[in-house]
Structures are given as structure tokens and as C-alpha cells.
Amino acid sequence: MEETKPQLVKITFDGIEVEVEPGTTIMQAARKIAEADASQAALVPPAMCYYKPLPTSGGKCRACLVRVAQGSAKDPRPMPKLVPSCITQVQEGMVVENTSNQAVLDTRKSIVEFLLINHPLDCPICDQAGECHLQDFAFEHGSVNTRYEEDRRTFDKIDIGPYVQLHMTRCILCYRCVYTADQITDKRVHGVMNRGDASEISTYIEKAIDNDFSGNVIDVCPVGALTDKTFRFKNRVWFTKPEDAHRDCDKCCGKTTVWYRGDEIIRVTARKNTWGEVNDFICNTCRFEKKKTSDWVLEGPTKVKRSSVISANKYRADLVKKPDFAIKMAETQYKRIDDTRPFVTDEDTIRHQSIENNDKANHRSLLAKNN
Secondary structure (H helix, E strand, O other): OOOOOOOOEEEEEOOEEEEEOOOOEHHHHHHHHHHHOHHHHHHOOOOOOOOOOOOOOOOOOOOOEEEEEEOOOOOOOOOOOOEEOOOOEOOOOOEEEOOOOHHHHHHHHHHHHHHOOOOOOOHHHOOOOOOOHHHHHHHHHOOOOOOOOOOOOOOOOEEOOOOEEEOHHHOOOOOHHHHHHHHHOOOOOEEEEOOHHHOEEEEHHHOOOOOOOOOHHHHHOOOOOEEEOOOOOOOOHHHOEEEEEEOOOOOOOOEEEEEEEOOEEEEEEEOEOOOOOEOOOOOHHHHHHOOOHHHOEEEEEOOOOOOOHHHHOOOOOOOOOOOHHHHHHHHHHOOOOOOOOOOOOOHHHHHHHHHHHHHHHHHHHHHHHHO
């Protein structure tokens, strides 16, 4: 007996028609458009709490709110409020507005402001800098100014297990780490404690997270709240070189990304897809204990986006090239440095030129002050 395929549902997302299976969410439909045409990636709503490999995740951060201008072909009325695209399922004839609706964009600015109310501005010292989803979200949708005047809430850093450090001050309560522990381990001992502005990720009666897959909470965290203690403050992500690698492991798939600084592997992470989501979770043995090249079978350089800070450091320059317009603009807007000038090495000459330059600078300052 032949299997009957489910009838596809047609929706319109920012003027683009797409057919998806029943039960698909608006977020997944938008991602399907972007996967078919990479130039449409900017249309996909941002996601801070939704994580496709973690069923039931989403609906917490409200970063992905969209406007449904037409509920369905049977009921063309618009939905009265903006809806979270990550948990709202599509219906036949639905019309969704995302980047084409100003109310959605204005709301997104407010969401960024809300998430940054208590989030510290310590990007220069945060290990997540350069691969932080909150940084990307704030850069694309945030506002320059803030209206918040009260003090931010603060928490002490705590170690939850031998490998993971929790910096609760940075947490945005997306629940991803809780869902991860719920669904890939059999003895979750951490969760969200207390209510309101006192809510925090914590371990129950000070128990440590010590199961074989505890390190995955680091990969799913969109900010720098959960960090790898073996990698903390060792390096910046844009100075590292990621390579896809694998090994035979009896606990997990063994497929990872190893991050090199020179000839040294300084960290190991699970592989992620286009949307920054882990493809297959890995065990702590692969993540924390296998830090030698001889432990791995290297497959080749990890594919990174041209917009990534990793590519900005000339990583795989043969694959990630600068656009022609940037080179042309540099040639027309900036003067070339005259390298034919002789270098001055004589100390007396250097001292004399320095005194002359200081006198000229003081003279310019006096003229500006008198005028």
C-alpha cells in the first residue's frame, strides 16, 4: 500500500510564497525560504531561546515576534497581537509580515532593550564575544540609547561541575540549558530558581552538574553565561582556526569542531548548523579530554560565513574573500603609504623632530584657543 504524503500548506512570508508541511512553525517556514535562497537569510526572525534540536523550546524571549496579517484562507482576519514565530504553526493561506512591518521592527528594539536591562556590557572580557547571539541581535535590531537608570542585578560566579562555570549576571533566562539537560541526560540537577528579577539558573541544593553530556549546556547558551573552564580567557575566537574532526566514540557521534591556536587544540565544540544550533550533542570525553591532534581524524577547515569575525582574521582567505566593492573603495578613499621614505634611527634627530612637532602642536592649540 502506497504511503500518502501530507498535503502541503502554502503561506506568504514577507511577500514570498512557500509550501511547507502541516505542523511547521512560521520560524521553520522562514528558514526554509533562506535555505533555498541564501540571499533571503535576513528575512528569518532572530531566535534567542528557540533551538530546533530541543523539542518544546521557544516562546520565552519574544525576539522572533511577527505580525500575522491574515490568519488563514478560511479566516482572513489578522491576529490581534504579534505572535512568536517559533511556536506558532502555519495555516493554509496565512500571510506573515516580518521585516516588512514597522511595528515588528520597533517591538524588536524594545525586546533588545529589555534583554539588556540586566545584561552587563562586558563584551571585551567575555569568552562568548565574537560568537554571541545577543551581540548579533543587538547589532541588527537594537537601539543606540537606553532609558534604564537602575542598577543591574549581579550574581557571584559559581562552578557547576569540574568543567562549567556559571556567570549568572550574563544570563537572559532562555532556558536552553535546562531543556538540554532535560532531554539528553537522565539526572538533571539544575533549573530556574526563584521568581521575577530574582530568577536564576541554579543547581538544586548545591549539587554539581557531573553527567557525561553536561558540557553541551555551553554550546546551547546564546550568551556568555555558561562557559568552558578549560578555555576561559585563553584566546579570542577570531584568533583561532576551527577544523572539522571526528573520532570513534562509544558515548556520542564523535563529530566535532576542534579549535586551533597555532598547533595546539584549545577547545572542542559540537558542530553547528547555519542557525548556530548543534547538529549532534557530544560527550564530555570528546569535549574536554581529547585535546591532541593525534586524538582526531581531521576532515578539513570548518565552513564559516563571510560576515563572521573568524573570517575577518583572514581565516581561509582562499574561500572567504572580501567583496570587490570594499577593495575598490579602499583604493579611492585612502592614500597609499609612502614606504620609500628613509627610516630615522639617529637618537638626536628623533629627539629634535619630536621637539619640533610638540612646538607645532602647541602653536596650533594656542591659535584655536585665541580664535
